[in-house]
Amino acid sequence: MNNFKNLRGTVDLLPDQLIKWQNVEKIIIEQLFRSSVKEIRTPILEMTELFMRGIGEGTDVVSKEMYTFLDRGERSCTLRPEGTASVARALIQHGILTRPSQKLWYMGPMFRYERPQAGRQRQFHQLGVEFIGYESVNSDIEIITLAWDILEKLGIKELNLEINTLGDHIDRSNFQKAFLKWLEVNKNSLDLDSQRRIDKNPLRILDTKNVQTKKILEDAPRLFDFLSENSIERYITIKEKLKFLKIPFIENFNLVRGLDYYTHTAFEITSGALGSQATVCGGGRYDNLISQMGGTETPAIGFAIGLERLILLCGNELEERRETDIYIVNKGVDAEILAIKLSRKLRNYDLISELDLSGSSFSKQFKKANKLKAKSIIIIGDDEVLKNQFIIRLFKNFSSENQEETISFDDDTKLDNWLNKNLGIKDLP
Ligand code: ATP
Ligand code: MG
Numbered sequence: 001m002n003n004f005k006n007l008r009g010t011v012d013l014l015p016d017q018l019i020k021w022q023n024v025e026k027i028i029i030e031q032l033f034r035s036s037v038k039e040i041r042t043p044i045l046e047m048t049e050l051f052m053r054g055i056g057e058g059t060d061v062v063s064k065e066m067y068t069f070l071d072r073g074e075r076s077c078t079l080r081p082e083g084t085a086s087v088a089r090a091l092i093q094h095g096i097l098t099r100p101s102q103k104l105w106y107m108g109p110m111f112r113y114e115r116p117q118a119g120r121q122r123q124f125h126q127l128g129v130e131f132i133g134y135e136s137v138n139s140d141i142e143i144i145t146l147a148w149d150i151l152e153k154l155g156i157k158e159l160n161l162e163i164n165t166l167g168d169h170i171d172r173s174n175f176q177k178a179f180l181k182w183l184e185v186n187k188n189s190l191d192l193d194s195q196r197r198i199d200k201n202p203l204r205i206l207d208t209k210n211v212q213t214k215k216i217l218e219d220a221p222r223l224f225d226f227l228s229e230n231s232i233e234r235y236i237t238i239k240e241k242l243k244f245l246k247i248p249f250i251e252n253f254n255l256v257r258g259l260d261y262y263t264h265t266a267f268e269i270t271s272g273a274l275g276s277q278a279t280v281c282g283g284g285r286y287d288n289l290i291s292q293m294g295g296t297e298t299p300a301i302g303f304a305i306g307l308e309r310l311i312l313l314c315g316n317e318l319e320e321r322r323e324t325d326i327y328i329v330n331k332g333v334d335a336e337i338l339a340i341k342l343s344r345k346l347r348n349y350d351l352i353s354e355l356d357l358s359g360s361s362f363s364k365q366f367k368k369a370n371k372l373k374a375k376s377i378i379i380i381g382d383d384e385v386l387k388n389q390f391i392i393r394l395f396k397n398f399s400s401e402n403q404e405e406t407i408s409f410d411d412d413t414k415l416d417n418w419l420n421k422n423l424g425i426k427d428l429p
Helices: 015-034 048-054 060-065 084-093 137-153 169-189 192-200 202-207 211-217 229-244 307-313 333-346 362-371 382-387 412-423
Strands: 045-047 067-070 076-079 102-111 123-132 159-165 263-271 279-285 300-306 326-330 353-355 376-380 389-394 404-408
Touching (some): 015 102, 045 084, 048 084, 137 229, 159 229, 202 211, 300 307, 333 376, 362 376
Parallel strands (some): 326 353
Antiparallel strands (some): 045 076, 376 389, 389 404
């Protein structure tokens, strides 16, 4: 027999783990809802072309990490490695780039063919937020605070915000010229990965993790020295406003996003608790992406949070599950169908009920209820079936009073009153 296993780099999330995931997602979604950021869902599968254009062929993602294949119609398709390109495509395609400006979020699986390790998977999940049609310094500030506050709301401590500016595309190309000249001279001192980037994506060299290259780069020309006055002023304003809002930050001149369409603000949020894959959130302004993809010139800024790394940072308190309110103990074929009928009724209340369909002895079912720490139990046996009624009572470990009541299957009001009085539960609107 075949022993099937999941593909390398993919992960099954099992019910016990998902409690934490669901709690985290709920906190995030509520926070975004309260901030008037709207959800967008785009397909997981897109034309390969989209990512080549929207992420850039010189990037690691496009050059070696994409899941690309031909479909049955011989079209090249790719499982999305990130969300921004798809969002931009959707807005351009539907003609809703800036009518009005859009604050959007998405959450879901992304795919990158990387070497799996702690905090790095081939199928992973991101929360992304994109502000499309926003140009002002304050929109940079709003989006940074949004990311920061989500992380704080989740109780994560010891976070570092790193910021940098990339200037506009003129600043960048001036810098790039000088940098390439320097690279020509110093090429042989760099690590192989960085050498390979010289032709494809030289700016990304600044982002290297190679210690030796980092040291050599200290003598390279600095992007900062090529910034126009406007760009510098913008950056200074950003720093002032972050200080005003009491959001601590570190300046990191080596923080870059490798592509031409990135402009001005770039930021990352890292945590020492994550070890070598320290970045939980990466973001930046991409004023030239949408025009590069064929849309009208539209300024934009966004960030993405890696959910696997985020979950690692969240505390155990988010693993707590809501306890069972009612456990329905029953025995016998007739009792079972009445129990199903009753459990349908209980779905009209904001409570968690569990129906036992094991057919095992009452004492075994009680034990299960006990193990679940159910607050109350409903009992349906032969006697109850005959009389068309059920017994409901607070479970013995939950209350010393053992509030017990016998209720007819037809008496909704009595059930209503009991739930309200003993569990504080009201029926759903
Ligand atoms: P890295 O330098 O860690 O590869 P990146 O620059 O490729 O990051 P982005 O494309 O900016 O990452 O993605 C944003 C976030 O998504 C990252 O900060 C990280 O938290 C998460 N992320 C990226 N790739 C993976 C992966 N393979 N597995 C798990 N999380 C990931
Ligand atoms: Mg990566």
